[in-house]
Amino acid sequence: TPKTVTVLGLGLMGQALAAAFLASGTPTTVWNRTPSKAAPLTADGAVLAPTAARAVTAAPLVVVCLTDHDAVRELLAPLADSLRGRTLVNLTSGHSDGARALARWAGEHDIAYLDGAIMAIPTAIGTEHASLLYAGPQDAFDAHHATLAALGPATHLGTDHALASLYDVALLGVMWGALNSFLHGAALLETAGVKATAFAPLANAWAGSVTEFVTAYAEQIDTGTYPAHDATLDTHRATLDHLVHESEATGVNAELPRFVRALTDRAIAAGHGADSYAAMIEQFRKPTT
Numbered sequence: 001t002p003k004t005v006t007v008l009g010l011g012l013m014g015q016a017l018a019a020a021f022l023a024s025g026t027p028t029t030v031w032n033r034t035p036s037k038a039a040p041l042t043a044d045g046a047v048l049a050p051t052a053a054r055a056v057t058a059a060p061l062v063v064v065c066l067t068d069h070d071a072v073r074e075l076l077a078p079l080a081d082s083l084r085g086r087t088l089v090n091l092t093s094g095h096s097d098g099a100r101a102l103a104r105w106a107g108e109h110d111i112a113y114l115d116g117a118i119m120a121i122p123t124a125i126g127t128e129h130a131s132l133l134y135a136g137p138q139d140a141f142d143a144h145h146a147t148l149a150a151l152g153p154a155t156h157l158g159t160d161h162a163l164a165s166l167y168d169v170a171l172l173g174v175m176w177g178a179l180n181s182f183l184h185g186a187a188l189l190e191t192a193g194v195k196a197t198a199f200a201p202l203a204n205a206w207a208g209s210v211t212e213f214v215t216a217y218a219e220q221i222d223t224g225t226y227p228a229h230d231a232t233l234d235t236h237r238a239t240l241d242h243l244v245h246e247s248e249a250t251g252v253n254a255e256l257p258r259f260v261r262a263l264t265d266r267a268i269a270a271g272h273g274a275d276s277y278a279a280m281i282e283q284f285r286k287p288t289t
């Protein structure tokens, strides 16, 4: 029997999700508050349900992707009985406490619940460039993995429902950290007449090297020892000074390097000057004072 799926929410992302299910040959029922957004999908074979309740009962697997968790709660609260015995996959971005609350609610109504995060833009959905993260019961993931794979490579993070949202923001943080540093560097080089398009290939090659640091430092973070096989924090601190100095001398924004230098100062004051850069983890573990 073919697996079937229901998609609730046909915004930019929901439409891409439903289209990918259809493209994989999965019979797909859709519902959206504004039904007109379903037109391109019904033209490709999707069934438009007249109500959210009818959509939910059309398939054992229900994928929801709305603006935020408030919208999800508002939509699903009256549908608990219709969802009973089915698997609900929430691909709406949100906080981990929201995911845990939704998981509790689902548990009370015999709904198998997976919280998810989409690390992709809509045009990447259905390709190998999309990464979809899921958290919740292993058996629910295993039962629907083959269907969900139509959206893109799927990773089960663990049974704790909080994990999808936590990984989501942690990975976005990596993205913003890299992008902000690239933008700062581009502004710095612009003062010497260098185009961003000239900087980009070297920045990308260097970002590739940084992945090796990430791998090595992850090991050190987990073991709690930070041997400086490559460079000491004292050395990093001195070089960071150059970045602050160049930023100030060229008149570009120096806040980002000043902030990083302040963090290294605190780590060195805590006795980590001879350790590797990974020792900075202890500054990140502390709450902001």
Ligand code: NDP
Pocket (backbone or CB within 6 Å): 009, 010, 011, 012, 013, 014, 032, 033, 034, 037, 065, 066, 067, 068, 070, 071, 072, 074, 075, 091, 092, 093, 094, 118, 119, 120, 121, 122
């Ligand atoms: P859109 O704004 O395009 O779509 C929002 C959807 O939510 C629409 O279907 C809208 O219905 C529906 N909606 C909002 N409020 C309600 C409500 N109270 N009741 C019922 N339906 C409601 O957003 P996206 O599709 O881009 O994003 C959806 C989710 O996916 C977000 O959480 C976003 O963070 C996440 N995401 C998006 C990515 C992207 O690149 N777009 C990337 C990764 C994650 P209607 O059409 O009637 O307004």
